[in-house]
Amino acid sequence: MSNNKVTVVDREGATHDLEWEPDQSLMEALRDNDLPVLASCGGTASCATCHVFLEKEVFETLGERSEDELELLVEAEGYQECGSRLSCQVDFSQNLDGVTVTLAPEG
Amino acid sequence: MREQQIPQENQKPVVIIGAGHSGVAVAAGLRTRGWQGRILLLDAEKETPYERPPLSKELLKAGAPDESTPLRKEKFFQDKGIERLAGLTVESIDRPGKAVLLSDGGRHGYHRLVIATGSRARALSVPGANLPGVLALRTRDDALELKRVLVPGAQVAIIGAGYIGLEVAAAAAARGCKVTVLEFQDRVMSRVTSAPVSRFFENVHGQKGVRFVFGAAVTAIEGTDRAEHVVTADGARFPADVVLAGIGVIPNQEIAEAAGLHCKDGIFVDDDGRTSDPEIYATGDVTHFTSRIDGQSQRLECIQNAMSQADSVAAHITGQPTSDPEIPWFWTVQHGVRLQTAGVRHPDDDVIVRGTPSEGKFSVVYLRNGRLSAVDTVGGLSDFRPAKKLIARAAEIDPSLAAEPSISLTDAALQPSL
Numbered sequence: 001m002s003n004n005k006v007t008v009v010d011r012e013g014a015t016h017d018l019e020w021e022p023d024q025s026l027m028e029a030l031r032d033n034d035l036p037v038l039a040s041c042g043g044t045a046s047c048a049t050c051h052v053f054l055e056k057e058v059f060e061t062l063g064e065r066s067e068d069e070l071e072l073l074v075e076a077e078g079y080q081e082c083g084s085r086l087s088c089q090v091d092f093s094q095n096l097d098g099v100t101v102t103l104a105p106e107g
Numbered sequence: 108m109r110e111q112q113i114p115q116e117n118q119k120p121v122v123i124i125g126a127g128h129s130g131v132a133v134a135a136g137l138r139t140r141g142w143q144g145r146i147l148l149l150d151a152e153k154e155t156p157y158e159r160p161p162l163s164k165e166l167l168k169a170g171a172p173d174e175s176t177p178l179r180k181e182k183f184f185q186d187k188g189i190e191r192l193a194g195l196t197v198e199s200i201d202r203p204g205k206a207v208l209l210s211d212g213g214r215h216g217y218h219r220l221v222i223a224t225g226s227r228a229r230a231l232s233v234p235g236a237n238l239p240g241v242l243a244l245r246t247r248d249d250a251l252e253l254k255r256v257l258v259p260g261a262q263v264a265i266i267g268a269g270y271i272g273l274e275v276a277a278a279a280a281a282r283g284c285k286v287t288v289l290e291f292q293d294r295v296m297s298r299v300t301s302a303p304v305s306r307f308f309e310n311v312h313g314q315k316g317v318r319f320v321f322g323a324a325v326t327a328i329e330g331t332d333r334a335e336h337v338v339t340a341d342g343a344r345f346p347a348d349v350v351l352a353g354i355g356v357i358p359n360q361e362i363a364e365a366a367g368l369h370c371k372d373g374i375f376v377d378d379d380g381r382t383s384d385p386e387i388y389a390t391g392d393v394t395h396f397t398s399r400i401d402g403q404s405q406r407l408e409c410i411q412n413a414m415s416q417a418d419s420v421a422a423h424i425t426g427q428p429t430s431d432p433e434i435p436w437f438w439t440v441q442h443g444v445r446l447q448t449a450g451v452r453h454p455d456d457d458v459i460v461r462g463t464p465s466e467g468k469f470s471v472v473y474l475r476n477g478r479l480s481a482v483d484t485v486g487g488l489s490d491f492r493p494a495k496k497l498i499a500r501a502a503e504i505d506p507s508l509a510a511e512p513s514i515s516l517t518d519a520a521l522q523p524s525l
Contacts, residue, residue, distance in 0.1 A: 023180075032183055034139045040414040042128075042158050042176070046438050046447060047411075048492060068445065068488050075492040 004097040008035055011103050020092060026052070026101065027088035035103065043088035048072040050087040051104035058099050059083050062090065077105040119144050119218030121424060122207055124197050124362070126150035127159065129391030129413035130223030131178045136421030138187045146189045147215055149207070152246065153194040155181050160410065162250040163271055164440055167257065167278035175247045200366040202384060219386055219424050222363055222374060223417075226356035226392040226408060231266065235328030241350045244271055256349045259283030264337045264347035266325050268295035270439045272353030273308065277441040279349075280315045287345055288312075289323035289337060296446075299437065304446065304471055304483050307464045311442050320345075356408055358393045371395065373406040379429060380420035388424070390416040399432040400499070401480070403451065409437050434495045449494040450481030461490070462512040470494075472509045472516070479504050479520070493517045 004020040020029040027050040030037045038049035045068045059082050073084045123130045126148050134148050157175035165171055184191050196210045206216045228243035242253055263279045265272045268290035279286045294305035324340040336344045358373045369375040369383035373395030380388045391413040395406045419429040438447040452473045462469030468486035478501045482494035493516045508519035
């Protein structure tokens with residue numbers, strides 16, 4: 001499988017293009033490319049520091065969010081019912097090539 | 108562009124001792140923050156640095172691969188120019204010479220040194236503690252050894268009902284072992300939570316066949332060639348094919364102590380992670396520090412602290428401002444039920460149960476002088492993020508509102524005066 005290309009909009013509104021490798025979660029791709037994603041729980045849907053917004057059409061192609069993920073997201077800054085995800089819970093898929101990911105505000 | 112802005116001193120090496128969560132986070136954080144100098148990561152273990160929380164959870168499950176999740180891919184270290192020297196230990200720190208001396212005879216000079224040596228499992232100190240079959244759990248090798256002996260029908264005696272003991276109890280019970288947990292106190296997790304949460308988890312474990320013995324003071328492990336029984340002060344003998352001691356950890360502070368750094372139950376560090384030598388930092392489980400949130404002098408054994416201190420260290424080394432302190436938080440998963448805690452409770456805090464434990468999902472709110480100090484969430488995470496924010500501002504809480512789960516925790520807080 002080849003890498004996905006992802007465009008990331010950071011919290012200042014600047015865009016970054018990065019490569020998302022097949023063995024990475026979206027969080028890992030963000031973190032390992034030096035984007036400011038703390039991911040302090042290491043990807044276990046515990047801390048919600050990897051909160052991102054996906055475009056609605058992209059969001060809808062993904063599976064349901066787990067109860068833990070949803071409970072953390074609902075209380076997160078800027079929660080979007082049809083857009084918010086914990087990026088640690090978004091696995092690589094070739095369908096996600098070319099997507100735009102926006103980092104949610106901290107807090 | 109960026110290179111021209113990097114001060115000359117940034118060309119000098121940062122040596123990091125320890126490649127656990129905190130050491131790796133310092134290395135990665137230095138690069139993220141633009142550090143151009145050499146980074147040397149000294150790892151006592153050989154394999155790629157790995158996540159520890161799964162060692163007592165997912166890794167022990169039947170059928171789970173014998174692999175631990177890497178903290179970063181091997182390639183990451185290469186890509187970021189982080190030199191990892193694996194499978195060796197630091198013998199000593201030469202402070203006047205600004206160098207570390209390694210077990211292989213190597214010597215590496217440092218511009219800044221970061222001690223991230225973590226902690227080790229406290230060993231049982233009773234007769235028979237060295238018998239084969241008496242285990243502890245701290246490293247991947249420990250976890251794999253434990254996993255091999257958690258076979259169906261095995262009699263497993265766990266000493267200590269803390270996070271580790273209980274996570275292993277859950278894994279062992281799920282694999283068909285006969286599990287007995289021996290705990291000196293009168294309830295589980297007494298150091299970290301209140302009685303309502305303890306009782307809830309005792310029930311969860313009880314339903315899965317785990318047996319608890321409280322007030323149990325272990326005096327010996329008996330056996331001829333390997334562990335066969337655990338003996339307690341009252342003369343009771345518990346048959347055991349496997350004994351796991353989960354009785355806490357000890358900070359790996361010896362090399363810091365020998366180098367004359369200020370230590371007592373951890374290496375003392377300031378808000379920036381600096382030790383008593385301003386060119387040496389320490390981070391993670393091995394540190395002892397004064398909380399920027401409540402002034403408590405403490406050592407914290409958690410991922411959050413490991414990551415948060417690492418960030419402060421990377422910021423300070425690169426001359427950048429440190430972030431606001433994060434409320435400490437902790438989690439454990441036992442029999443699929445999550446306990447997640449924000450803040451550090453004191454035993455004399457007021458305790459408010461929020462919700463109905465028998466429904467499997469509730470929170471416990473802790474108040475100190477009427478202000479929120481900590482929250483335990485069980486089986487759900489709705490209160491977790493609001494709790495962190497409210498603790499950070501030391502919010503005053505209306506106890507009767509907080510006891511009502513249909514009212515959000517935020518609405519149970521009195522508004523801060525303007």
